[in-house]
């Protein structure tokens with residue numbers, strides 16, 4: 158099948174265009190001024206149930222919804238569009254709304270950007286000792302855009318692509334200087350939007366460099382759910398699979414980190430075929446998913462999703478809490494509910510699927526999971542645990558926050574037992590060289606989930 162994208166400019170050619178209500182069309186046109194909108198022929202024809210599209214999780218995942226903006230933002234935008242205000246005025250207001258939705262303080266993104274011989278490596282992030290993230294410049298788009306995603310700088314061309322890089326030379330030099338790194342995670346956008354020949358250039362350079370400590374190449378991708386034909390019928394599908402094979406033949410572990418949101422994504426023949434082809438190359442597929450209101454806020458969905466992944470030979474890996482930004486009032490779920498959904502689903506699947514860990518917040522200090530809710534000496538508390546830490550010594554140590562049923566993110570949690578700060582805070586502030594933690598102590602990596 159040939160890939161075909163739908164966005165604002167060709168919405169009318171959408172096969173189901175005639176089925177979209179007037180309200181929905183208006184919502185798409187208004188909200189997509191702010192949130193980048195893109196879907197494709199596979200999602201539209203094989204994933205979305207058009208008889209019930211307004212509640213369909215795949216529809217909500219790709220198509221902007223009215224309530225993803227605040228009523229006042231929406232109203233103002235609708236008025237401006239309706240009145241045909243000058244382009245520059247509209248652009249200015251759109252930028253303002255985006256700024257409000259994305260609480261990323263300026264400069265935050267720099268915390269994980271390493272330097273090599275005094276030079277900033279803008280296509281690399283290195284936060285946890287053993288894993289380096291690499292953002293190849295040609296992979297900074299996706300086969301479709303998730304409405305909850307915040308990679309605006311890439312998708313809307315709003316700012317220079319800070320995290321993209323072309324030079325493999327710098328990547329291999331950095332790996333050589335940092336022998337603690339065993340894993341390189343190639344990410345985006347979606348690196349599977351790259352041509353196989355380009356990915357091959359990167360991977361060959363990495364594999365040909367003498368890097369005895371490098372064990373695992375990870376590829377973070379949503380292509381299995383948005384474009385499984387990437388591995389079946391694209392002009393370079395065979396070349397791509399050969400490349401995967403080459404990686405595993407060289408004795409490296411190839412970990413395909415697949416992003417899924419719902420078991421509906423796992424049911425098509427194309428998905429099954431793609432998974433089977435990837436696995437035949439010797440690659441392992443691990444899965445990660447954010448928990449989202451209106452899309453998968455139901456333990457039955459998660460249990461089904463994890464079990465189906467296991468049935469297809471994939472390994473459930475992470476469940477993420479939706480980060481506290483963007484259309485958060487639309488997608489957000491309290492930590493209490495996240496924990497309930499996780500536990501109920503976890504309990505009901507085979508032990509083989511209980512490789513999954515969560516619900517986890519990818520926050521500044523690390524990946525922190527809600528391990529439980531309990532009572533200690535009469536006080537109700539969240540039991541928290543680092544799954545990953547800026548300091549590896551933080552990992553696995555249980556710590557406690559005061560129970561609060563409304564809290565959705567780490568920076569709204571207070572330490573339990575009347576303590577002033579969490580055990581890691583002092584050291585973390587020192588690492589950031591600040592006296593006070595920034596209001597949203599998040600990182601660039603929390604903006605996506607694969």
Ligand SMILES: *Cc1c(COP(=O)(O)O)cnc(C)c1O
Nearest residue numbers: 282284285288290519544545602
């Ligand atoms: C999640 C993440 C990783 C990978 O962590 P694992 O627990 O090893 O999967 C690496 N770097 C960053 C910045 C991350 O957010």
Ligand code: SF4
Nearest residue numbers: 299302303306379605
């Ligand atoms: S969540 Fe991943 S696949 Fe979805 S738009 Fe963001 S980067 Fe692309």
